[in-house]
Amino acid sequence: MEWMLKVYFCFFFPPQVLLLACAEDLECVPGFQQKVFYIEKPFEFTEDQLVLNLKFDDCKGNNKLNFEVSNPDFTVELDGNLVALKNVSEVGRALFVHARSEHAEDMAEIFILEANEKHGALKEILKLEGNLGIPRQKRALLTTPILIPENQRPPFPRLVGKVIRSEGTEGVKFRLSGKGVDQDPKGIFRINEMSGDVSVTRALDREAIANYELEVEVVDMNGKTMDGPVRLDISVIDQNDNRPMFKEGPYVGHVMEGSATGTTVMRMAAFDADDAGTDNALLRYNILRQTPTKPSPNMFYIDPEKGDIVTVVSPALLDRETMESPKYELVIEAKDMGGMDVGLTGTATATILIDDKNDHAPEFTKKEFQATVKEGVTGVIVNLTVGDRDDPATGAWRAVYSIINGNPGQSFEIHTNPQTNEGMLSVVKPLDYEISAFHTLLIKVENEDPLIPDIAYGPSSTATVQITVEDVNEGPVFHPNPMAVSKQENIPVGSVVLTVNATDPDTLQHQTIRYSVYKDPAGWLEINPTNGTVGTTAVLDRESPFVHNNIYTALFLAIDSGNPPATGTGTLHITLEDVNDNVPSLYPTLAKVCDDAKDLRVVVLGASDKDLHPNTDPFKFELSKQSGPEKLWRINRLNNTHAQVILLQNLKKANYNIPISVTDSGKPPLTNTTELRLQVCTCKKSKMDCSATDALHISLTLILLSLLSLFCKSFA
Numbered sequence: 251m252e253w254m255l256k257v258y259f260c261f262f263f264p265p266q267v268l269l270l271a272c273a274e275d276l277e278c279v280p281g282f283q284q285k286v287f288y289i290e291k292p293f294e295f296t297e298d299q300l301v302l303n304l305k306f307d308d309c310k311g312n313n314k315l316n317f318e319v320s321n322p323d324f325t326v327e328l329d330g331n332l333v334a335l336k337n338v339s340e341v342g343r344a345l346f347v348h349a350r351s352e353h354a355e356d357m358a359e360i361f362i363l364e365a366n367e368k369h370g371a372l373k374e375i376l377k378l379e380g381n382l383g384i385p386r387q388k389r390a391l392l393t394t395p396i397l398i399p400e401n402q403r404p405p406f407p408r409l410v411g412k413v414i415r416s417e418g419t420e421g422v423k424f425r426l427s428g429k430g431v432d433q434d435p436k437g438i439f440r441i442n443e444m445s446g447d448v449s450v451t452r453a454l455d456r457e458a459i460a461n462y463e464l465e466v467e468v469v470d471m472n473g474k475t476m477d478g479p480v481r482l483d484i485s486v487i488d489q490n491d492n493r494p495m496f497k498e499g500p501y502v503g504h505v506m507e508g509s510a511t512g513t514t515v516m517r518m519a520a521f522d523a524d525d526a527g528t529d530n531a532l533l534r535y536n537i538l539r540q541t542p543t544k545p546s547p548n549m550f551y552i553d554p555e556k557g558d559i560v561t562v563v564s565p566a567l568l569d570r571e572t573m574e575s576p577k578y579e580l581v582i583e584a585k586d587m588g589g590m591d592v593g594l595t596g597t598a599t600a601t602i603l604i605d606d607k608n609d610h611a612p613e614f615t616k617k618e619f620q621a622t623v624k625e626g627v628t629g630v631i632v633n634l635t636v637g638d639r640d641d642p643a644t645g646a647w648r649a650v651y652s653i654i655n656g657n658p659g660q661s662f663e664i665h666t667n668p669q670t671n672e673g674m675l676s677v678v679k680p681l682d683y684e685i686s687a688f689h690t691l692l693i694k695v696e697n698e699d700p701l702i703p704d705i706a707y708g709p710s711s712t713a714t715v716q717i718t719v720e721d722v723n724e725g726p727v728f729h730p731n732p733m734a735v736s737k738q739e740n741i742p743v744g745s746v747v748l749t750v751n752a753t754d755p756d757t758l759q760h761q762t763i764r765y766s767v768y769k770d771p772a773g774w775l776e777i778n779p780t781n782g783t784v785g786t787t788a789v790l791d792r793e794s795p796f797v798h799n800n801i802y803t804a805l806f807l808a809i810d811s812g813n814p815p816a817t818g819t820g821t822l823h824i825t826l827e828d829v830n831d832n833v834p835s836l837y838p839t840l841a842k843v844c845d846d847a848k849d850l851r852v853v854v855l856g857a858s859d860k861d862l863h864p865n866t867d868p869f870k871f872e873l874s875k876q877s878g879p880e881k882l883w884r885i886n887r888l889n890n891t892h893a894q895v896i897l898l899q900n901l902k903k904a905n906y907n908i909p910i911s912v913t914d915s916g917k918p919p920l921t922n923t924t925e926l927r928l929q930v931c932t933c934k935k936s937k938m939d940c941s942a943t944d945a946l947h948i949s950l951t952l953i954l955l956s957l958l959s960l961f962c963k964s965f966a
Contacts (some may be wrong), residue, residue, distance in 0.1 A: 391466065412447050515602055752782070
């Protein structure tokens with residue numbers, strides 16, 4: 251058995267080039283002598299800059315050696331030097347270099363680290379390799395992320411990357427797919443089928459699409475997949491092509507007057523569509539202009555990073571009542587690139603309103619107000635005016651009035667006029683000159699909002715109102731009103747109903763009073779103009795349509811001797827007591843029956859009476875004396891108000907008149923006799939024939955019977 255010595259070496263290079271080299275033994279192994287490199291990302295790879303040296307050896311002279319780099323901005327010279335072809339700032343996280351000679355091929359990987367990703371231990375470096383998402387197993391297709399700046403200028407297409415196949419490209423071709431290739435938006439990227447070069451066909455917009463995830467595969471000439479698909483990521487590098495924008499306007503802030511220096515008023519926030527992770531969207535704020543500029547041109551300050559606007563003047567200068575205007579307008583600028591001169595800008599206007607606080611008490615414009623009102627009148631009698639230096643749109647200005655003295659009878663009220671802020675003093679209960687000709691009120695005014703602690707209501711917040719009551723000629727007043735009396739109906743004409751009484755409130759004027767009838771609907775009454783005695787001029791009828799619920803109502807006037815005379819109105823209610831002065835009435839007065847009827851109960855009769863109980867029911871029903879040889883009908887009482895007429899036999903077709911008397915229960919009772927007309931009809935097939943062709947009045951029949959009887963007796 252042949253033993254071979256295997257030794258592992260690890261080399262650590264300076265920070266600019268961090269290398270890990272592991273050699274298995276001292277004999278020649280075809281391929282790259284070091285396959286993995288770690289380099290620190292510089293600020294920029296400059297043109298012709300040597301990045302590192304790659305050592306490839308096929309152990310047979312490296313005949314026809316060729317290198318391919320995954321990023322077209324780099325190349326590997328024949329001596330193995332990896333150099334940049336131009337100034338490059340973004341290259342992604344890794345580069346792949348593929349080497350092929352007549353006798354061997356291999357791939358090297360260069361990982362590009364940020365400065366903070368350097369570690370002093372081999373274990374941590376190897377862990378980083380796994381975090382990059384690049385597996386260490388051997389792959390046939392090699393892709394690295396492609397970075398493309400947005401807004402590139404023509405010409406197009408532009409070479410932006412390369413896909414490497416470790417097994418060569420003879421007899422196969424590359425195929426690219428995904429969003430931006432064969433999916434919308436189509437045709438942005440394409441790949442050279444033979445070489446694997448990736449190109450972009452037009453300018454990109456990062457704000458529209460920031461990343462593209464494509465897939466690349468290798469197929470044979472018949473379209474059969476040989477390798478892949480492998481993911482190819484393309485990222486669009488942001489350019490500062492969007493200005494900051496204020497989207498949430500209008501911007502209105504409020505700050506209370508007298509606020510402490512440094513009080514936050516509001517926050518301004520602008521939006522930049524560029525990459526938030528770059529300076530392209532790093533905003534700084536500034537106040538360009540303030541209007542008005544008094545009392546200070548610098549009333550406010552804006553935090554350049556946060557956008558918070560704060561007050562910077564003393565509380566004394568932030569006095570709304572002494573300002574030229576309580577509204578300030580600030581032109582705010584937002585600049586990207588961290589506020590550098592090259593940054594793009596956007597502006598907006600911030601409106602700041604200085605809010606009022608109740609630091610001024612309302613004051614009456616004078617200490618005493620005068621008012622004159624006629625007795626008996628209600629309504630507003632005077633408007634009290636006040637002044638207040640606070641904001642009219644707030645509760646610090648709106649006044650609230652109250653009567654604090656001089657209103658024991660609650661005859662006065664005061665309310666605020668919402669438009670003028672004046673106090674409207676009103677009489678709500680009529681005043682009487684004869685009781686008091688003068689009134690003195692003490693009025694206080696306050697604000698809806700409380701005053702701030704160091705301000706108080708002073709003497710000017712109260713005022714006196716002197717009210718003079720003017721005497722007017724008041725109409726006489728009836729006592730009582732309304733007046734009520736009870737009388738029997740049908741009392742004799744000329745009977746005294748009552749004597750009315752009216753007095754004149756104007757006790758100091760010693761006036762006389764005369765009476766007259768104002769409204770007498772039935773014309774039953776008269777009144778003595780001097781003494782007010784009311785008498786009847788007609789019979790009082792409780793059953794009259796002018797009487798409602800047994801009450802008759804009339805109106806009278808009392809007229810004084812003033813100039814002009816004043817009038818008072820009195821109402822008289824006469825309750826009429828019922829007497830038995832109405833006979834009862836019978837209903838119905840017509841009935842029909844079939845000549846062959848089996849049910850001889852002809853009709854149910856009812857009685858009614860306009861009088862009141864006990865002058866009505868129970869009623870007494872009676873048949874008047876029946877003439878003739880035999881009785882034909884009878885009447886039976888059913889209840890207090892109804893009775894039933896019954897035939898004693900079937901009658902021939904004819905009309906019969908049946909006299910019936912009804913008597914009420916009054917004292918004395920009244921009787922009414924009414925004829926019930928009974929029609930005896932022929933009935934066939936549910937039809938009643940009551941025509942009078944064969945009808946004979948019962949009285950005529952009786953006459954014929956009587957004549958026949960006499961005739962028979964004369965021959966006897």
